[in-house]
Amino acid sequence: MDEKIIKGTSKFLSFVLRHSPETIDLKLDENGWANVDELIPQSNKHKVPLDFDLLQVVVATNDKKRFIFNEDKTKIRASQGHSINVELNLTEVVPQGFLYHGTVAASIDSIKETGLQKMSRQHVHLSKDKETAIKVGGRRGKPVILTVDAERMQLEGFKFYLSENGVWLTDEVPARYIEF
Numbered sequence: 557m558d559e560k561i562i563k564g565t566s567k568f569l570s571f572v573l574r575h576s577p578e579t580i581d582l583k584l585d586e587n588g589w590a591n592v593d594e595l596i597p598q599s600n601k602h603k604v605p606l607d608f609d610l611l612q613v614v615v616a617t618n619d620k621k622r623f624i625f626n627e628d629k630t631k632i633r634a635s636q637g638h639s640i641n642v643e644l645n646l647t648e649v650v651p652q653g654f655l656y657h658g659t660v661a662a663s664i665d666s667i668k669e670t671g672l673q674k675m676s677r678q679h680v681h682l683s684k685d686k687e688t689a690i691k692v693g694g695r696r697g698k699p700v701i702l703t704v705d706a707e708r709m710q711l712e713g714f715k716f717y718l719s720e721n722g723v724w725l726t727d728e729v730p731a732r733y734i735e736f
Contacts, residue, residue: 557610561605561610562610562613565604565610565611565614566622568599568604569623569632569634570634573588573623573632573633574637580598580599580602580604581598582594582595582598584633584640584642586642586643587633587643588633589626592608592625592630592631592632595632611632615632621720621721622635622637622721624720635719636719637723638677638678639678641678644678646718646719647717648716648717649716649724650710651706651707652706652707653706654707655684655703655704655724656682656686656701657680657681657683657692657693657734658691658693658694658700658701659696659699659700660693660699661697661698664700668736670731671729671731671734672702672728672729673728674727680726680728680729681723682706682724682725682726683723684722702735703734705733705735706724706733709726709729714727714728
């Protein structure tokens with residue numbers, strides 16, 4: 557299957573399932589699930605070619621595992637990263653040691669002042685390894701990797717969750733827990 561089509565479909569699904577389902581008149585349930593039998597025709601109706609085979613390829617090959625099917629593949633949702641209000645039913649997980657956040661130099665002064673904020677998303681995203689943080693930070697320029705003392709944060713009352721695709725989530729990271 558054409559890599560360009562897969563990548564374009566992945567970007568489209570990220571937009572629709574994480575931020576703006578209404579652009580194709582799609583309804584998500586309170587947990588962010590979309591019915592596959594609704595998603596496919598709505599996508600095609602809005603000039604984005606999609607069929608079940610392509611959907612399966614995108615879910616299976618997405619390097620960040622951004623999307624998941626339910627058990628019988630009748631529903632699909634984004635694993636995390638929503639700017640719309642959905643309840644992902646995440647279970648609190650206790651992090652061990654440090655987590656990482658990739659950003660760019662232009663953001664450092666603001667982060668030193670206010671810490672890491674979720675902004676328009678439901679959570680701040682952190683990774684368990686520096687390599688992933690480098691990839692994330694590198695999307696907007698030369699990456700700067702921040703080290704977050706997640707274990708200390710958790711001991712001091714902050715909650716952490718681990719999304720189905722391995723992204724660590726929390727509501728905020730005050731600057732005092734960040735090594736710049």
